[in-house]
Amino acid sequence: MSPSHISTTPTSAIAVDYRRPSAPDGHRLWEIASDSKVLDVNSSYAYVLWCNDFAATSIVAEIDSRPIGFVTGYRRPEDPTVLMVWQVAVDHDARGRGVAAGMLHRLFDRCAHDDGVVALHTTISPDNQASRRLFASVAAARGLQFRREKFFAAELFPDSHESEDLYRLEPSATSPSD
Numbered sequence: 001m002s003p004s005h006i007s008t009t010p011t012s013a014i015a016v017d018y019r020r021p022s023a024p025d026g027h028r029l030w031e032i033a034s035d036s037k038v039l040d041v042n043s044s045y046a047y048v049l050w051c052n053d054f055a056a057t058s059i060v061a062e063i064d065s066r067p068i069g070f071v072t073g074y075r076r077p078e079d080p081t082v083l084m085v086w087q088v089a090v091d092h093d094a095r096g097r098g099v100a101a102g103m104l105h106r107l108f109d110r111c112a113h114d115d116g117v118v119a120l121h122t123t124i125s126p127d128n129q130a131s132r133r134l135f136a137s138v139a140a141a142r143g144l145q146f147r148r149e150k151f152f153a154a155e156l157f158p159d160s161h162e163s164e165d166l167y168r169l170e171p172s173a174t175s176p177s178d
């Protein structure tokens with residue numbers, strides 16, 4: 001079984017499968033993002049395109065063959081050893097069982113193995129404590145530093161979008177000096 005398709009049974013005793021997405025998953029990812037009521041919901045086309053062209057840096061979690069969570073990501077163009085996580089979401093009913101952390105760990109492992117990725121970046125708005133806790137937990141479990149820096153100010157956005165801070169999960173040796 002490939003690292004991208006691993007079956008686990010978390011503490012909740014619900015079997016979760018993890019795999020790469022493909023274009024037909026885009027529809028369901030769009031639904032999960034919409035249902036979250038928290039994420040910026042991109043067009044359905046964006047999710048189909050992402051599942052097709054960025055499958056190598058994305059992952060879905062499913063129960064009984066139905067996707068219940070996803071992570072979309074890409075390797076940063078200026079440093080392809082960094083995986084930038086764009087969106088993470090888990091269906092309400094499946095939350096609190098380690099699914100999001102499970103996806104991030106598997107995706108990180110896959111990208112490290114296949115592409116030499118050594119660090120993970122993401123942006124988080126100041127009010128998203130769940131997201132901050134999730135990435136802090138993943139950083140701690142992997143022995144990575146967890147650093148925040150200012151990234152996109154709210155003024156950059158044409159709507160009421162909040163600012164987005166950049167969070168860097170990196171080994172100490174590659175962390176920038178302050």
Ligand SMILES: CC(C)(COP(=O)(O)OP(=O)(O)OC[C@H]1O[C@@H](n2cnc3c(N)ncnc32)[C@H](O)[C@@H]1OP(=O)(O)O)[C@@H](O)C(=O)NCCC(=O)NCCS
Nearest residue numbers: 087088089090095096097098099100101130131133134137
């Ligand atoms: C954030 C989200 C993906 C977490 O999914 P999940 O599967 O419930 O997360 P996990 O069970 O893997 O939890 C991982 C860690 O995050 C913490 N965490 C998860 N949800 C949390 C919450 N609402 N409040 C505080 N901590 C939370 C867990 O306690 C755990 O930490 P621990 O390992 O120290 O115990 C999910 O709540 C969600 O889809 N939210 C809406 C979309 C969103 O905000 N995405 C993130 C921004 S892109």
